[in-house]
Each structure stands twice: as C-alpha cells, then as structure tokens.
C-alpha cells in the first residue's frame with residue numbers, strides 16, 4: 488500500500504494511532520520558506536481532540552517536532568521530516584473489539600485484504616493519520632500564501648444541540664464542510680486527467696469518512712439553466728484554474744464507532760451485539776475543516792510546481 492501523496496510536492500504519511508508516533512515527510516518544498524514548529528502547531532491545534540464536549544475526549548497535546556529540512560528557520564529544499572508523539576492511548580479500550588468488526592469501520596475490509604492489522608485505535612484507518620496531512624499542508628499553504636496570496640478557509644455549519652443529542656443517545660451524526668480557496672494561482676491543472684477539480688475530489692475523498700464532494704454549484708448545477716450557470720464564477724474551466732475563488736463542499740458520514748448497542752460480525756463469522764467503548768468523536772466533521780484546507784493546499788502546491 489502506498490502512503491505518498493503528490494507528484495513534485497510529495498507528502499509521505501506514517502504512523503499508527505496507538506504506535507509510538509505519527510509523522511510526515513514533505514519532499515519537494517522549495518528552499519528559503521520560513522517554517523517553525525510554532526507555525527505548524529497552530530494548525531495541529533485546530534485538529535487535535537479533546538477541545539470541546541463535541542469532540543473525542545482523547546487528550547493529545549499533538550506537539551510537532553521538525554527533524555530535518557529546516558535550518559536557521561528556513562527550508563533548505565531537502566526532505567522536511569516532522570514527528571508527533573502519541574501520548575494518550577487507551578489501547579485496552581480496543582481489547583474488547585479485537586476480534587469484532589465495527590460496523591461501518593475499516594476493520595473487516597483490512598482483515599479481508601491484508602489478513603493482519605494493528606487493531607488498537609484503528610491503526611492506519613484512524614483519523615490520527617490526518618496529523619500528517621495537516622503538518623504537510625501547513626507548509627504548502629504558507630508557500631502559496633506568500634507567493635500567490637492564496638488562502639484556504641473551511642467551515643462547518645452544524646448545530647451543537649444535534650451533536651449533543653446524538654452523543655447522549657450513544658449515537659453519532661454526519662456533517663458538511665464548506666471550503667473556500669481565495670486567490671488560487673491561475674493556470675493550475677491540466678485538461679484531461681489531472682484536472683484541478685479531479686485532483687481536489689481525490690484529495691478530499693481520501694480523508695476518512697468522506698462520502699461526497701461538490702465543486703462550484705455541485706449537484707445543484709444539474710438543475711440550472713445554461714444561461715444561469717454561465718453567470719457563475721466556477722473557478723476552473725477545462726480543468727484549469729481561472730484565478731477566481733474555488734468553492735467546494737465535502738460530506739462526512741456519521742462516526743462509525745458508537746456506544747449504542749448494534750449487531751456486529753466477528754472474525755469467526757459469528758454475529759452478536761456490541762457496544763463500542765472508548766472515546767470517539769460524535770461528529771467527525773467538527774475536526775475536519777483544517778484537514779480539508781490542508782488537502783486543498785497540498786493539491787494546489789503540487790500543481791503550482793508543475794506550472
């Protein structure tokens with residue numbers, strides 16, 4: 488399996504949720520960009536758990552260390568390696584589901600494909616992996632902001648009461664994240680397979696628990712007249728960015744791990760009732776905006792280097 492994203496600006500993501508650490512290696516970043524641990528940290532802090540009642544109570548400080556590629560506060564053009572140590576694992580929570588496949592999660596698919604997996608915290612299927620994306624994306628967005636004035640802003644519009652209610656009932660809910668890319672560089676992307684929108688879709692749908700992607704008017708475009716739609720600034724034409732702002736929407740499914748009792752299958756093919764313990768996000772979309780921004784920055788940075 489590959490854990491590398493991008494062609495020229497590449498992100499390698501490594502580490503398991505309950506292993507020693509999670510990390511990223513960014514290759515292809517031009518020399519001379521000012522980067523510090525404090526700068527990267529502000530984005531990781533937006534992603535980290537335990538910040539409110541409506542996210543998982545797992546408390547990780549998620550402190551990043553830069554191991555290479557930065558000298559006297561600036562990138563040297565060599566691989567930038569970053570590490571975040573895992574601190575607050577409760578691996579025992581996962582003993583009870585070691586042999587059980589959580590409905591809606593990756594457990595059964597991983598066993599079917601690989602025959603062996605780190606079940607603690609979901610291993611590689613855990614969204615702790617997205618630390619690597621946020622760390623790498625923070626470098627990409629800084630470069631694009633300084634060079635082109637590009638800004639990435641994602642928000643979630645969800646009512647906290649619905650999340651609290653789902654949580655109270657041992658359940659979870661989904662949500663939609665809206666992304667605005669302001670001042671994207673012009674002429675990014677290619678006309679056939681490497682269309683900007685295709686690469687953004689791939690990047691967004693590579694985030695765990697995503698189930699939908701829209702760009703511009705998205706699905707609504709199907710119900711519009713040409714005369715109406717042509718007035719709308721779409722941001723990409725023929726796969727190539729026009730320099731106009733780009734709007735995307737990403738749908739997240741409800742968190743699969745819920746404490747509400749449900750039917751599940753185990754490794755021996757038996758069925759039984761399970762109630763999943765441990766600390767889980769009642770709505771994964773709440774922590775997703777910074778991950779969405781980071782993936783968009785990685786895509787645009789990689790395309791910018793290909794200009």
Ligand SMILES: Cc1cc2nc3c(=O)[nH]c(=O)nc-3n(C[C@H](O)[C@H](O)[C@H](O)COP(=O)(O)O)c2cc1C
Nearest residue numbers: 592593612613614695696697743744767768771774
């Ligand atoms: C920010 C974020 C946090 C998540 N937190 C949890 C969680 O606490 N519990 C859980 O079961 N799944 C969580 N997920 C979702 C799983 O990672 C995801 O459902 C799983 O990897 C299977 O992938 P799929 O849903 O895309 O098929 C989270 C996803 C994201 C993006």
